Amino acid sequence: MSQAATTRVQHTIGDPLSDDPVVSRDTLEEIFSDIQADLRYDHELNGCLNCGICTATCPAAHYYDFSPREIVQLLWTENLEGIYDAMQEKIWACAQCYTCAARCPFGNSPGGLVMLMRETAIKHGLQSAKDVLRPFSRVLLKVISTGNQVSPDMIKPDHFADWGPNISKVEAPLKVLRQAIPVPTLNTTETSWEVNLKTSIELYTIWEMTGVLDQLETIDENLFDVITDIMDEKREDWEDWLEEQDEADEDDED
Ligand code: SF4
Ligand code: SF4
Numbered sequence: 001m002s003q004a005a006t007t008r009v010q011h012t013i014g015d016p017l018s019d020d021p022v023v024s025r026d027t028l029e030e031i032f033s034d035i036q037a038d039l040r041y042d043h044e045l046n047g048c049l050n051c052g053i054c055t056a057t058c059p060a061a062h063y064y065d066f067s068p069r070e071i072v073q074l075l076w077t078e079n080l081e082g083i084y085d086a087m088q089e090k091i092w093a094c095a096q097c098y099t100c101a102a103r104c105p106f107g108n109s110p111g112g113l114v115m116l117m118r119e120t121a122i123k124h125g126l127q128s129a130k131d132v133l134r135p136f137s138r139v140l141l142k143v144i145s146t147g148n149q150v151s152p153d154m155i156k157p158d159h160f161a162d163w164g165p166n167i168s169k170v171e172a173p174l175k176v177l178r179q180a181i182p183v184p185t186l187n188t189t190e191t192s193w194e195v196n197l198k199t200s201i202e203l204y205t206i207w208e209m210t211g212v213l214d215q216l217e218t219i220d221e222n223l224f225d226v227i228t229d230i231m232d233e234k235r236e237d238w239e240d241w242l243e244e245q246d247e248a249d250e251d252d253e254d
Contacts, residue, residue, distance in 0.1 A: 021081055028080040034120045035075070035083070040117060044101075048076045054100035054110050054125045066093035068100045068110030075113055091117045123220045137223045140216070145230045147203055148196030171227070201238050204231050205229040 017025055035041065054068040056060045060070065071091070074082040094114040101109035121129040142249075207213050217224040 002179045015248075016209050016212065017081055024083065025080070028084055031087070031120055032078065032080055032083055034123060035113075035116050038116050038119075040112060043110040044116070045072065045075055046106045046108055048072045048108060051105065053103050053105065054108070057099045057103050058110075059097060059099070060093045064090075066090045066092035068094070068114070070112050071117070072108055072112060087117055087121045087126060088128045091121065119215075120214045122219055131217045133219055137220055140223065141227065144227045187230075197238050197241065198235065200234055204235070210251060226235055 001040060017028070043062065048069075050069065050073060052069045054072070055070075058066075058068050060066050071086060073079075074086055091114050094111055096111055096115065098111045100111050104110070120130070122133075213224065213227075218228065
């Protein structure tokens with residue numbers, strides 16, 4: 001979701017850089033401009049009191065070297081190098097729970113700003129984005145090839161041999177954990193929804209039109225190739241099905 005320009009995009013960004021930035025000033029400015037140019041930026045950053053309420057209530061801040069206050073301050077002060085540095089690791093600690101947004105007296109959404117930084121990291125193909133998203137390639141493949149989600153009961157040692165011994169830790173307490181943490185649904189392979197071919201084709205169009213597939217190609221070219229082949233096959237199946245329907249209609253008319 002981006003637009004050509006917002007009221008906050010400036011022609012010159014005044015933040016001084018160190019003598020030896022890790023990437024060029026042009027790259028730093030381009031990344032920051034991409035974050036700013038998103039339509040949501042103006043809604044999610046309104047100023048910052050540096051009060052730290054967001055960090056005090058942030059679950060990720062309790063466990064990681066991460067502070068939503070710091071993220072907001074970096075953006076608010078247009079600290080180009082700091083923003084780039086935070087995109088190497090810190091932004092991936094956020095749990096996207098939006099507790100911060102509910103508490104900030106300025107109406108900021110630090111979690112929403114983190115999301116913009118993540119999307120920009122993907123757009124620019126930053127290594128941090130590739131590293132963080134690689135373990136999810138199987139889920140992406142499953143969702144795109146079947147249109148469906150991975151339900152907890154599918155996480156079995158037999159299906160995830162490449163996870164090694166760690167899979168047994170996941171499988172054993174999963175049901176207990178999900179019962180302990182209330183979630184709206186507890187889908188299994190029996191109860192999760194089925195996606196028909198037409199819906200899959202429509203989803204492909206949405207992913208193409210919204211740039212999701214371009215993003216995927218940026219971060220994982222091999223997965224993109226596999227998924228593109230699957231999409232082509234499904235589209236052919238859909239065309240065949242439509243032709244069969246036309247022929248059946250014609251037979252009915254005769
Ligand atoms: S959305 Fe992210 S930054 Fe905000 S409270 Fe949750 S984990 Fe922290
Ligand atoms: S983002 Fe909001 S809650 Fe967090 S430090 Fe700034 S003003 Fe305080």
